[in-house]
Amino acid sequence: MVIKTENHPNDLAKQILEQESRDRQALALLLDRHLARNDQILVQKTHMGTTEAFIGSVTLEWLAIRVRYASQLPLFQQKFDQQTNNIVRDADTIEALQQRPLDWSRQAALAQYLAARKTHKFPPVLVVLSSGWVDNAQAAQWDKNQRARQSAAEFTSLDKDRTVGLLDVSDHVSIFALDGQHRLMGIQALMELIKIGTLQKYSKGKKPIGSLITVDDLIEEYHISPGYLQSLATEKIGIEFIPAVVQGETREEARRRIRSIFAHVNLMAVRLSKGQLALLNEDDGFSIVARKIAMTHPLLREMENRNPRVNWDSATVSAKSTVLTTLQALKHISELYLGYQFCHWKPCEKGLIPMRPEDEELEMGTKTLTELFDYLASLPSYQKLDHGKETPQLRRFNHERGGGEGNMLFRPVGQIALVQALAILVFNKDFSLKTIFEKLQKYDGSGGFSQIDHPQSPWYGILYDPNRKRVLVSGRELASKVMLYLLGGVTERMERAQLRIAVANARSVGKDQGISFEGKFVKLKEVGLPPQL
Incomplete structure (x- = not known):
């Protein structure tokens, strides 16, 4: 009698592991x-x-060589600008347009980003894959009704579910970037830079401008090696292929489908606001410092039992908003004030x-x-926040519902104008x-920053538009110059003139008439300047 013996569990496990290893080797x-x-390319099929x-x-090299711009689809060949790779816009092509014009001024910046930034990353490129027969109406792949008998994508599956396999990208296949044309542009420029050692910069319309970018310049400035x-x-880089034509489609239906996909891709993409970019930016020193100030300074940081004082998303604050400023304004303030000390924080182009x-420089910044915000927090206007007043009361103009002080220090444009002048001083x-703040303490205490909607205010007509009865953002530069003058920073006669x-033009109410700082109608040349502090 033969006695059967069962395998020891350890032997069975070993056999399973060995089989898995052999399977992996075979698959490899x-x-x-x-x-x-x-x-051919290994791909995963999706629906x-x-x-x-x-x-x-x-x-990246393959993408630069094989992928072309969407405007080069055969559909557009008769209306194609060879210089800019854009479609010529006229009555014949406006319905067929599938891409916004290419901006060639971005090419050099994108190439430099890839070359200089070791943490670079481009999202996947969406491309259209078209086979040679697609543009031949007599090809056997079209039936008598001009509908495709097969897809333009030739896919060979490697699994039973037909989701993983090989995609034919041989020479008879044409590939066009549908979403990611500027990424393609940057990658092609990088390959050109690597190959010939120089790169020409262009205007939006692809006219050569400026000096050449050289590999030697990049190596010296960004400390990268030729080997890198x-x-x-x-x-x-990731790439997603969409067939130019799928089985059962006519050529016109295929064109509309591709155009629709492009529109949907762009409509679904929402650009980040400048505030959101400043919140997420880990490269820009001014953004990093602005965030730090917003989160840690007593004037701005979040505290229990008081409303948040920083709007992290929007660039503006409404009259009824309880915030004091915006992150975007703080970033602008950071750039203006720290830009003198840390000008190299700004990109060279x-x-x-x-x-x-x-990190040491960020700490210094x-x-x-x-220190600046410590001084700002000491101003009487901001001290009112610690004595029960809320920002809407201090920000609103007198004519607005609920009334208010109309204080420019509670408007981002006023804050930026003040800091711009302080940085120069x-x-x-x-x-x-x-x-400076000894003067500003007295000036603010006497109401100098308040009631800017009154003609007696130096900021009337500059930061306040009396015709539209609203804040005048475009007056920031002039407001900064007036602040500079008030604090004794304008000494040249010509500059004063x-x-x-x-200022007279800003306060004008007619052809040769303006409002004086006493609130009276006078000739423009009699408007003058407010008294210095």
């Missing part, structure tokens, strides 16, 4: 064999609604993402701005904050 060999080819798509990844730059070509400052003219003219 299979994938290596297929992925070594340049004519949303009636939209079929394939998600994978490709190298070369390695960027093999980095991978518009459009570039700044490099995060060292925070200390400097904290402190960093350009060597005034001390102590001396120009300021006198600007």
Whole structure:
């Protein structure tokens, strides 16, 4: 009699693990064999609604070489601007337009971002995949009703659910960026920079401007190595393929579907507000310091039993809002006041993402701005907040419902104008904050910042529009100059004369008539300037 013996549990587990290892090795060999080819990509098939798509990844170099702009779809060839890669807009093409014009001024900034920022990241690119037969009405893939017999995407599944497989991207397949054209533009520029060592900057319409960007400049400025730059070509980016035509579609139905997808992608994307960007920005030193001040300074930080004093999202505050300022205004204040000490915190060119400052510099910046806000918090207007008054009472104009003081220090534009003047006095003219605020204490105590909706106020017509009866944001620069003058920062005769003219024009009520600081109608040349502090 044969006695059957059961495998020991440890032996069985070992066999299972060995089989799994062999399966993984077999799968790796299979994938290596297929992925070594340049004519196919491993993808996962997805469905949303009636939209079929394939998600994978490709190298930056592959994307730069293989993907073209949506405006280059054969549908637009007769109305295609070879210089800008944009569609010529006229009565014939306006209905067929699928993309907003490309802004070539962004190309250099995007390329520099990829090259200089080691934490760079681009979202996946959405592309349209079109096979050679799509643009041939006589091709066998179209039936007698001109409906496609098959999809433009040739997908070979590798699993029983037909969701993972290989997508044909051989030479007869054309690929066009539907969403991500500017990402493509930046990647192509990066590849050009790596290949030839220089990059031309362009205007929006692709006219050459400025000096060339060179690899040597990037290496010197951002401390990166040539080897690192070369390695960027093999980095991978996500890519999502949508067939230009799916089975059963006519060419016109396909065009409308692609256009609709593009519209939906853009409509669903909501841009972050400047306040939200300042809240999330971990690279911009001014934003980082502004956030720190907003969260820690007694004048601004959140405390129990009082309303929040910072609006983190919006750029403005309404008359009835209980906040004191906005994060966007604080960032602007941070830029104006700290920009003299830390001018290198700003990107060297518009459009570039700044490099995060060292922690020591951020601490210095925070200390400097904290000192400023300590002085600001000592002003009588802000002291009223600690004695039961709320910001709406202090902000509202007299004619608004509920009435108020009409105090400019409770408007972001007034806060920014004041700090702009203070920065010039402190960093350009060597005034001390102590001396400045001794004057401001008296000025504020006598109501100098209040009732700006009254003709007797120096800010009437400058920060307050008497015709529309609302705050005048466009008057910030002039308000800053007036503040500079009041504090003794305008000493040149010509500068005073120009300021006198600007103030008179702001307070004009007719062709040659204005309102004096006594509230009387006078000739423009008699308006003059308010007395200095």
